[in-house]
Amino acid sequence: MDTLPKQFIENHIGTVMDIVLLEQQGCTSTVYKISALHGTYILKSAEPEIFRELLENEAEVLKKLNEQTDIPVPRFHGFTRTDSKSHLLMSYEEGVTLTEALAEADSQGVKNDLIESFSTLLHRLHTADTSILKISSRGKWLDIQLKKAAEYLQAGNTDGNQDLLDDLRNKKPHDIKSTVIHGDCTTDNVLVKNNQVYLFIDAGGMTYGDPRYDIALAVSEFLNHQDELSSFYRGYQRYKIDASEFKYFDSLYEFF
Ligand SMILES: Nc1ncnc2c1ncn2[C@@H]1O[C@H](COP(=O)(O)OP(=O)(O)O)[C@@H](O)[C@H]1O
Ligand SMILES: [Mg+2]
Structure with missing residues (x-):
């Protein structure tokens, strides 16, 4: 977990208390649940280039869809591309x-x-x-x-x-x-x-x-x-x- 972009995370959601790897993972990414002082968030990280592109597209889609209410999706909080990985920060949704x-x-x-x-x-x-x-x-x-x-x-x-x-x-x-x-x-x-x-x-x-x-x-x-x-x-x-x-x-x- 020490490769996580802590500064990026805290810039967007404030003080972080805890980060855990989600029990259920997908196929294209690694997903973490972040408990911060002001809420709970998901960090989704991808490494291979094709999955990084997909993740960037997900960030763009969330940004646009957050402007409307017809299609329910998580709230976008930030996206960053580092040398080795890309990271999407979004709201943790229950269920x-x-x-x-x-x-x-x-x-x-x-x-x-x-x-x-x-x-x-x-x-x-x-x-x-x-x-x-x-x-x-x-x-x-x-x-x-x-x-x-x-x-x-x-x-x-x-x-x-x-x-x-x-x-x-x-x-x-x-x-x-x-x-x-x-x-x-x-x-x-x-x-x-x-x-x-x-x-x-x-x-x-x-x-x-x-x-x-x-x-x-x-x-x-x-x-x-x-x-x-x-x-x-x-x-x-x-x-x-x-x-x-x-x-x-x-x-x-x-x-x-
Ligand atoms: N915003 C979210 N809130 C809560 N759980 C989430 C959220 N995003 C992803 N997850 C959990 O993480 C798992 C993997 O996420 P997903 O976006 O489907 O990744 P992948 O692209 O690797 O399939 C999901 O099945 C779900 O359990
Ligand atoms: Mg999935």
């Missing part, structure tokens, strides 16, 4: 991930309700005003993803392979209207409080893109559970992905 909440749920009814609240929040995201992210168009989201996938493949940073990438390039799904998307919409990246999914975390991939990617990632945990899938679409009513769309976007995720 557990949906993955944990589902594992702890004591009945199928509770699980179904959690899933419905997840998809209701996702519906809210996909119908949010797209000007919220203030993105100037940099080309089509899917083309950008395929380009990134190729870069990840070249760098040896992915589970995907060349055949799969060629397939994804040759079999693009028909176009649908872009929306604000989360970009890594798994049950690990939303928080639950009072039995409600109420907040998005890990928003580094949030952009203007293809909502089917979010749906595919969101339903991947309960694709073979009809009850849970129905609960999902009860909360998410704007589009139902078919099997080939699921396969396409699920395969795309293998690269990231």
